[in-house]
Amino acid sequence: MYGLINFVSVILYSTQENMSYQERKSIVSLISTLLIFGSYCLYVYNARSGGNFSSDDLQFWASAILVLIPVSIVAKIIIAIIFSIVHKLATNEAEPAFSDELDKLIGLKAVRTSHYVFVGGFLLSVIAVAFNQPLQLMFVILAVAGFLSEMAGHLTQLYLYRKGV
Numbered sequence: 001m002y003g004l005i006n007f008v009s010v011i012l013y014s015t016q017e018n019m020s021y022q023e024r025k026s027i028v029s030l031i032s033t034l035l036i037f038g039s040y041c042l043y044v045y046n047a048r049s050g051g052n053f054s055s056d057d058l059q060f061w062a063s064a065i066l067v068l069i070p071v072s073i074v075a076k077i078i079i080a081i082i083f084s085i086v087h088k089l090a091t092n093e094a095e096p097a098f099s100d101e102l103d104k105l106i107g108l109k110a111v112r113t114s115h116y117v118f119v120g121g122f123l124l125s126v127i128a129v130a131f132n133q134p135l136q137l138m139f140v141i142l143a144v145a146g147f148l149s150e151m152a153g154h155l156t157q158l159y160l161y162r163k164g165v
Contacts, residue, residue: 021096022103025083026158032079033154037147040068061139068143106160114153121145 019027044064084095099107125141 020161021087021093022106023158023161024087026154026161028079028083029076030151030154030158032076033147033150036072036075040064040071040143058135058139061136065139065143068146102165105165106157109160109165110153110156113156114149117152118145118149121148 047064048060088094121141122145125138125145128137128141129135
């Protein structure tokens with residue numbers, strides 16, 4: 001864990017001195033989302049004995065999704081705390097105490113993009129069930145849609161902070 005924190009701090013603080021706090025936070029959120037979802041996929045793969053999935057094991061898929069939600073929330077909180085500490089140590093700057101209108105507008109646009117991606121994934125999962133695909137596919141599509149929507153929101157934030165609104 002210490003090695004990952006050191007790696008991220010070197011990337012964020014030595015290569016891009018002109019990055020804002022919000023851009024750095026978006027990059028850390030992207031990396032943490034990738035790590036959390038990758039760990040989740042590995043957990044699901046190993047829990048199903050190397051990929052032996054059965055379409056009638058809906059209880060596993062429902063509990064796997066229910067585990068993903070709180071674990072992801074707790075991990076994001078811990079990562080945000082670690083990011084704040086590393087940011088303070090690396091730059092000797094405090095986290096901005098307020099968000100201005102630009103921050104709020106960018107946040108709203110990122111949430112909109114995130115919701116569009118998730119709704120698209122939800123519709124795709126419903127279409128899959130309507131065409132007699134296994135129900136496990138619906139759970140997989142929903143999990144991937146959640147991951148992609150979160151990534152889309154962070155990428156939108158990063159793009160808008162770089163480009164401007």
